[in-house]
Amino acid sequence: MSERKILVVGNGMVGHHFVESLVNARLNVSITVIGEEPRPAYDRVHLSDVFAGREPGELAMATREIYRDWGVDAHFGDPVSRIERDRKEVVTGKGRRFKYDKLILATGSYPFVPPVPGADHTRCLTYRTIDDLGQIRAKAKGSRVGVVVGGGLLGLECANALRNLGLETHVVEFAPGLMSVQLDEGGSRMLRHKVEALGVQVHTGKNTQNIDEGNAHALKMVFADGENLETDLIVFSAGIRPRDNLARETDLAVGKRGGIVIDYKCKTTDTDIFAIGECALFGGRIYGLVAPGYRMAEVVVKQLAGEEAQFQGADMSTKLKLLGVDVGSIGDFHGSAEGSMSFIFSDEREACYKRIVTSADGKLLLGAVLVGDCDGYDTLWQYYLNEIQLPLDVQCLIVPATEEAPLLGVGALPATATICSCHNVTKGDVVASVECGCCSLAEVKGKTKASTGCGGCSAMLKKLVDEELIVRGVTVDNSICEHFSHTRQELYHLARVGEIKNFDDMLAYHGRGRGCDICKPAVASIMASLWNEHILEHKHVGLQDTNDTFMANMQKDGTYSVVPRVAGGEITAEKLIVLGSVAQKYGLYTKITGGQRIDLFGASLNQLPAIWRELVEAGFETGHAYGKSLRTVKSCVGSSWCRYGVQDSVGMAILLENRYKGLRSPHKLKSAVSGCTRECAEAQSKDFGVIATENGWNLFVCGNGGMRPRHADLFATDLDDATLIRYIDRFLMFYIRTADHLQRTSVWMDSLDGGVAYLREVVIEDSLGIAAELEKQMSHIVQTYACEWKATLADPLKLNRFRQFVNSGEADSGVVFVKEREQIRPVRPEERLRLVAVTE
């Protein structure tokens, strides 16, 4: 069989989609494309992005090269001017002739300009093509005021463009409200409210009669009601009209108000000619959106392949952000069906309007309007599209978050549910693409094309892909920074499995670039969790945050604080005296911390070693106040003294603190032990907390104080000492292995599938069979513990770093203290000025 000649007129979004689908169908055909615009198809839907800074070139959907690679014969910048049906040929403006066996008309539409005298002025423009963009931009230069005629979807988008160009923007609409095609009256009113709040002036019910020369501005619009409005430019966006002239002139049937009549096979009245996209009239209707056009294109391709296919109309639901206002419209929102019920929620303070329309029995969603808040759109759309039965209390779908609002999670959808209506991609298609090996959102998009149209489905697609990947054990792209496209967990495992012991190897094997202040400390912490080497080892230098580098916490003026460990908060008088005399000797500010120990503030870099030498000699160890590691295990006084205490909480706190001190983890770790249920140590706000019982210990996990407090979960009860420690060992190691960088245990717990029950399975029942390994790893860390300060003091090379200046013994002149309540504090900026003035 010789090649059939397929000729496509028009290379807009739909024409291009047709070509692409046809190429993918691998039929024995030759394809010719004739486009009027000087460039191949581009993404018209996102035209306005250019005003927000995107390059027009970035909108391209095809290039000449791609067409050439596909074997498509494409001609641009020369429109078809006539069809000669008897010869099965078309003729272009330049007089070239092309033969066809099948002709596809995808000529789109043009902006309607009302026949108003003066509308042909050079400052009256339209908005549909890249060339129009250029015109608008050029005319906006030096202009102050701009008017958009038409308050529909495109008109408002255009208004936003004018606003972005810095013009005082007006919208003039003939109808009484904005966006009357997509919104009911209430929604339209709310939208107007929001749009006006943005400084766009809206004039509704205005019939433009004349456009004259203006006085203060270039143009003057005169309305039927006698009022007028001066402006420097006008953009008409008063609706679209199908480009049906080619069909009309060759006597194909066209609609009364325009549009090439097609049947459900997208055939015109000539069986060899199809029409698709915005030029086609189906069931008395023009579909002014890309998705229906794409469906038509696919229907024609199928028929060319000899398959049965029908176009059955299309869903016109839309979700957009217009002038920054969320607007959504689904199905029959006017409630025109017999017996339908409406539920309306309107909040003028938050400027938010929602309406849903259900069937008479309340079981099906027929339509919805959302203005100001589109969060519920995806859920509503799924109810509508897939005819899912509504919950009994439907109103909860639009009344704002009573927390339980039953969002339809992607998990609840059937496989047939449409996720992307632009490209007709179902949940099943997405799942299949993941099954075929797509491992990221980008790959799924590439394979299914989902979310590459209007983009309205992107949030839902991401959720679905994430869930599917997680189910398959693939972690979702949570790259820790630009140097590693891995999560902390992944890096941890890579380091462990590959026995990677330094950052450079990590970067060489798994990263790119040179690293940064995010990944360096994260990798350093992983190295420490795994191999427990001294953090000032040569190879780890430069990786640590200043606090870890100098084993002290930097304060606002560049000095440091010194926090020795006081395990369990128990301290002897002798040691208290040492702390006091060291503070006195070096002139430090002292304070009891919230962690039951003592902080000495105001030490300069070069003082740190001397201070620590004295402290270490007196038996102190570093308190790791600087590290992402165990901080303190607080205690209450417990059974030794307290008349209610049932166990020795201080003893247990000291034991735990000494066991886990120095343990590097994704974030800091805190603990506490209380001697009875009165809970004076606040153990239930800690990463792991222990409360004494008559029979042993209750263990609580994943509590948090701080910015987002979380009450700890009761994990296990009445444990003996050995079991308690075994469980904590496993719990902590499992956290270290699986948590994200800077994720406290509380947040980690909330992200664990299965929550505390799952954690119990892993830790108590050893469901993963890793308990022994976790314990072994912990035991290695415990056995290799060494006080970092003690080790540093013994190593002159390491001490070399504690110099304020490499070439001078002077102090930092930027550090100035003043006295307050008998102690020092850093000088405040305003005081510094005064001080300088006095000394000079």
Place this chain on the structure above:
Amino acid sequence: MSGDDNMKAAPDYEWQSICTREDLVPGSGVCALVGTEQVALFYLPGEQPQLYAVSNRDPIGHANVLSRGVLGDIDGRLVVASPLYKQHFDLLTGDCLEQQDLQVGVYDVRLDGDTVLVAV
């Protein structure tokens, strides 16, 4: 010595020897006092040039701490992250990546054998 290290000083600048290579910490920073100015010196043996010098003063945290920041690259620019509030400063231009109107001073610096020279 590389071409970069051979930068000619402007006429009214004078190269001062500050310290030796030994005083530097590879992959990290130290601070030197040059006259009354605090200069943060960063030594990156794998880069070209190997040595960078910017003012030690963090203009956002208002403290002399930049020499104690973590080094790295952001979008291909070599930077130091302030240890106080983590803003990044370009080692070559002194520009602050987070706050375009802010800059820290940069100094001409070079190695002469093992001696570190700064132009002031």
